[in-house]
Amino acid sequence: MQTELIQIIKEAGEILKEGFYGTKETSFKGKKDLVTPYDLAIEAHLKEKFSQTFSSFNIIAEESDNTHVEFGDSIIIDPIDGTTNFVNGLVHCAISVGVYKNKKPFIGIVYNPILDQLYYAEIGKGAYLNDKKISVNQDHELMTSLIATGFPYTGATHKQDLEFVITNLEVILPRCQDIRLLGSAALDICMVASGIYGGYYEINLKPWDVSAGIIILSEAGGKISNIEGKPYDMFEDKCLVASNTQIHDEMLSLLKA
Numbered sequence: 001m002q003t004e005l006i007q008i009i010k011e012a013g014e015i016l017k018e019g020f021y022g023t024k025e026t027s028f029k030g031k032k033d034l035v036t037p038y039d040l041a042i043e044a045h046l047k048e049k050f051s052q053t054f055s056s057f058n059i060i061a062e063e064s065d066n067t068h069v070e071f072g073d074s075i076i077i078d079p080i081d082g083t084t085n086f087v088n089g090l091v092h093c094a095i096s097v098g099v100y101k102n103k104k105p106f107i108g109i110v111y112n113p114i115l116d117q118l119y120y121a122e123i124g125k126g127a128y129l130n131d132k133k134i135s136v137n138q139d140h141e142l143m144t145s146l147i148a149t150g151f152p153y154t155g156a157t158h159k160q161d162l163e164f165v166i167t168n169l170e171v172i173l174p175r176c177q178d179i180r181l182l183g184s185a186a187l188d189i190c191m192v193a194s195g196i197y198g199g200y201y202e203i204n205l206k207p208w209d210v211s212a213g214i215i216i217l218s219e220a221g222g223k224i225s226n227i228e229g230k231p232y233d234m235f236e237d238k239c240l241v242a243s244n245t246q247i248h249d250e251m252l253s254l255l256k257a
């Protein structure tokens with residue numbers, strides 16, 4: 001299944017690339033939440049090919065109405081993670097596809113066609129960037145770890161979400177090597193998996209932001225939880241905490257819900 005998935009995602013990557021280097025119309029789904037015709041075209045391409053090739057799976061996709069799709073044997077798609085970057089010409093954007101069998105993680109693929117970086121993992125088989133095996137770094141202290149986070153779009157409309165961002169920056173920033181915010185949750189999690197970041201946290205993520213990344217990170221030796229340290233539920237939990245495993249408890253002890 002992995003080879004066919006990758007082939008289809010690479011085809012969709014050509015659409016992303018065309019849009020990235022071309023002119024694009026944009027519209028807003030929310031106060032800050034952008035969508036372009038390329039999000040829709042990539043999603044349509046993936047849905048058509050996946051439903052032909054993997055007919056026993058249903059599809060949950062960001063730009064679709066998922067009301068009647070029950071999570072089970074499912075392919076979860078984010079056609080462009082990092083749409084704000086895509087629109088502004090910042091290279092940190094990717095197609096994210098997570099495959100679940102009976103609600104259990106199976107295959108995760110995150111593809112940045114601009115940098116030609118393909119992260120993938122299948123449960124039990126390790127995590128890879130292009131053809132190279134990746135693993136989390138060995139930093140065991142927050143102070144020597146580079147940390148990533150994101151700004152939720154809802155920070156513009158929900159005061160408590162903006163407060164989460166500010167409060168936790170105040171707590172984490174002085175206690176880590178530095179913080180980066182590049183605007184693609186899927187790639188941020190993959191960069192914990194490849195050992196660049198020691199950890200990452202964010203609120204209000206959706207299943208399509210993380211469905212693939214969490215599989216890749218767990219296969220790379222990382223840890224994912226909610227803010228209480230319990231297993232992260234991508235449909236229910238507000239906050240995701242991801243790390244190289246070693247600094248996980250330290251992050252949990254500092255982050256404030």
Ligand code: IPD
Nearest residue numbers: 080081082083150151183184185
């Ligand atoms: C967004 C990105 C961003 C995160 C937002 C997501 P989108 O996804 O992952 O990093 O901060 O919460 O919604 O809208 O570009 O697919």
Ligand code: CA
Nearest residue numbers: 078081082209
């Ligand atoms: Ca996304």
Ligand code: CA
Nearest residue numbers: 078079080081
């Ligand atoms: Ca998206």
